[in-house]
Amino acid sequence: MQNWSTYLTPGAVEHQLGLFCLGVGEQTHGPGAAAERALGCHALVWLKEGRGELLHGPDRELHEVRAPALLTLFPGVLHGYRPSTRWRQAWTLFSGPATEALTSLGHLDPSRPVRRYGDPRPIDRAFTRLLRVSTQHNAVQLTGAIYDLIGHASTTAGDGVVARLAELASTPMSIQDYASALGLTVSELRDAVRRTTGSTPHELVLNTRLSSAKVLLAEEDLSVAAVARRVGYDDPAYFSRLFTARVGMSPVAFRRSGSISGRISSL
Numbered sequence: 572m573q574n575w576s577t578y579l580t581p582g583a584v585e586h587q588l589g590l591f592c593l594g595v596g597e598q599t600h601g602p603g604a605a606a607e608r609a610l611g612c613h614a615l616v617w618l619k620e621g622r623g624e625l626l627h628g629p630d631r632e633l634h635e636v637r638a639p640a641l642l643t644l645f646p647g648v649l650h651g652y653r654p655s656t657r658w659r660q661a662w663t664l665f666s667g668p669a670t671e672a673l674t675s676l677g678h679l680d681p682s683r684p685v686r687r688y689g690d691p692r693p694i695d696r697a698f699t700r701l702l703r704v705s706t707q708h709n710a711v712q713l714t715g716a717i718y719d720l721i722g723h724a725s726t727t728a729g730d731g732v733v734a735r736l737a738e739l740a741s742t743p744m745s746i747q748d749y750a751s752a753l754g755l756t757v758s759e760l761r762d763a764v765r766r767t768t769g770s771t772p773h774e775l776v777l778n779t780r781l782s783s784a785k786v787l788l789a790e791e792d793l794s795v796a797a798v799a800r801r802v803g804y805d806d807p808a809y810f811s812r813l814f815t816a817r818v819g820m821s822p823v824a825f826r827r828s829g830s831i832s833g834r835i836s837s838l
Contacts, residue, residue: 574598577705578664585710589669592713595705600658607651612666613679615720616642617698621658626651627684634684639691641724643684650684661698663705665717676769678725686724693723732763736772740779741803746772780804781817788826795822 576596585591593612600621607626622637627650636642638659644650646666652658673679688694697720704716735753744752749772750760764772780802787798799810815821820828 579705581710585714586667588667588710588714590665590667590673590714590717591710592701592705592717593664593666595661595663595702597659597661597702600652600654600660602654602656605652605654607649609647609649610644610664612646612664613670614642614644614662614664615698615724616644616660616662617694618642619659619661619695621654621656621660623655623658624653625685626653628681636685637687639688639695641686641688641694643679643681643686643724645679645681645684648681661702663698663701663717663720672769673721677766678721680725694720697723732760733767733775736760736764736775737779740776741783741801743803743805749776777813777817781814784810784814784822785818785825788822798822 574597576594576598578594579592581591581593602623618636618638618640620638622635624633625636625642626633627644628648631649633653670679674681697716701713701716701720704712707713732753732755736749739749739752746760747757750757753760755763760772764770764775768775770778784798784802787793787801788795791798793801795811796807799805799807802810804810804813811822814825818825
């Protein structure tokens with residue numbers, strides 16, 4: 572692997588995308604401590620070969636690093652490489668207002684600067700795509716490639732919990748009952764949902780029910796009461812009030828405006 576790098580200067584329009592790339596490259600580091608520094612942006616470093624340690628944070632904590640591993644670096648946070656063997660790595664620098672939301676959702680986690688994966692292939696493919704797209708001068712594709720990489724990088728066991736909770740959402744139960752059905756404590760369920768979605772189990776259940784209701788209203792010839800029962804509400808009036816408060820229009824109004832098939836047939 573040859574050392575190479577490309578640094579980018581995004582324009583005002585690219586800044587409006589919320590996430591923009593500032594640089595990409597591939598490098599090889601020999602054994603021995605590298606200079607310590609703090610970046611002015613976020614970085615992801617994909618270690619393909621090697622082992623050693625990463626010095627990270629104001630307390631200069633050392634984290635074991637063994638390829639394949641992903642290092643996440645944060646703006647203003649001191650870091651330093653301590654390779655004990657040759658390191659082969661790919662890297663990207665990025666920034667933008669979306670990084671704040673990605674941090675809140677746990678996709679960029681300062682407490683986990685080093686991540687290892689049972690199957691590293693999705694990360695490797697995502698990084699390879701990012702490196703390729705970086706040469707094509709397409710801001711949207713490049714932003715999409717960064718989001719794709721971050722999404723694959725932050726996949727955790729909590730994702731499976733969220734998917735299973737969403738499958739149960741239309742069954743009326745308490746949060747305690749949902750947790751029991753998933754073999755978890757309420758605290759474990761809350762932590763898993765928060766790490767994956769940034770919200771609570773209650774909000775996930777509610778949003779899943781409303782999303783299902785929208786599909787039924789747009790695509791099925793069912794009464795509002797029938798839709799309410801399908802998504803877990805025995806009281807159609809309560810469902811209508813909740814739907815209106817959350818969606819900004821009544822179920823009937825949504826059916827008129829939200830049905831794709833209805834709009835197509837009227838053209």
